Amino acid sequence: MLVQLEHVRKKYGSFTLELNMQIPEDRIIGLIGANGAGKSTTFKLMLGLIRPDQGSVEVFGRNAEDLGAEQKQEIGTVFSDSGFSEYLKVNQLIPVMKRFYPDFREEEFAERCEKFQIPRNKQIRDFSTGMKAKLNVLLALSHGSRLLLLDEPTAGLDVVAREEILDLLREYMEIPGRSIVVSSHISGDLEHFCDDLYMIHEGEIVLHEETDRILEEYGFLKVTEQEYEALDKEYLLRVRKEPFGYSCLTDQKHYYLENYPEIVVEKGSVDEVITMLVKGETL
Incomplete structure (x- = not known):
């Protein structure tokens, strides 16, 4: 070291x-x-x-x-x-x-x-x-x-x-x-x-x-209020209220892609991940 x-x-x-x-x-x-x-x-x-x-x-x-x-x-x-x-x-x-x-x-x-x-x-x-x-x-x-x-x-x-x-x-x-x-x-x-x-x-x-894991595994869930209520929140790191519902940061993007195929999951840049970590709300 x-x-x-x-x-x-x-x-x-x-x-x-x-x-x-x-x-x-x-x-x-x-x-x-x-x-x-x-x-x-x-x-x-x-x-x-x-x-x-x-x-x-x-x-x-x-x-x-x-x-x-x-x-x-x-x-x-x-x-x-x-x-x-x-x-x-x-x-x-x-x-x-x-x-x-x-x-x-x-x-x-x-x-x-x-x-x-x-x-x-x-x-x-x-x-x-x-x-x-x-x-x-x-x-x-x-x-x-x-x-x-x-x-x-x-x-x-x-x-x-x-x-x-x-x-x-x-x-x-x-x-x-x-x-x-x-x-x-x-x-x-x-x-x-x-x-x-x-x-x-x-x-x-x-x-x-x-860095590779941030780019590959971190992502943003864009969900309505109804979808948010039904969501398994175990792997959510931060949440931010939006006009459409909620934006949620996760480090287990593929879990939500596999288990919630109906919701929008977007890949985020490092800048976006960091902004959410700083400004988003903890659960």
């Missing part, structure tokens, strides 16, 4: 984050939630930058706070609110990276800069949003890391730039033993990229599921 958070609790004023999470090898884990839900705090806990008030955070089998320089070099990070001075040029970053990361792969980094049209003799402040995002990911991939922690790496990018970054990350995962934890407040960005999704809402994990 690359990362393990057990019974973690971190409190900031009136906000409390509570986590149980496991990051095994060879998985891409999506962390979804609105801004302020606790995603960045989760990353800081994994990096040992902050301590939990309760519980334990282990990375590579060691307490996150006790990671040495050698272990930290195996973690690549991208944070939306941090980075190098924008007055630097990319070529000026190379000696800095070599100093902090003995395994920095300068030739490979230079080749990728050329491939993704990142100018090396231009100040970073003159880069477009997409160029800055690609540079940050290239730097995280440049020093042999086996764990990537990426906080909103595709925020504000157009479709083409997003796909270029996701393709880079897919290539990174071709080597066994690696994993990625990537956050976004836009679940559609991660729907066809992640193996597992964790949904954080107001400091709590309200969903942990394999």
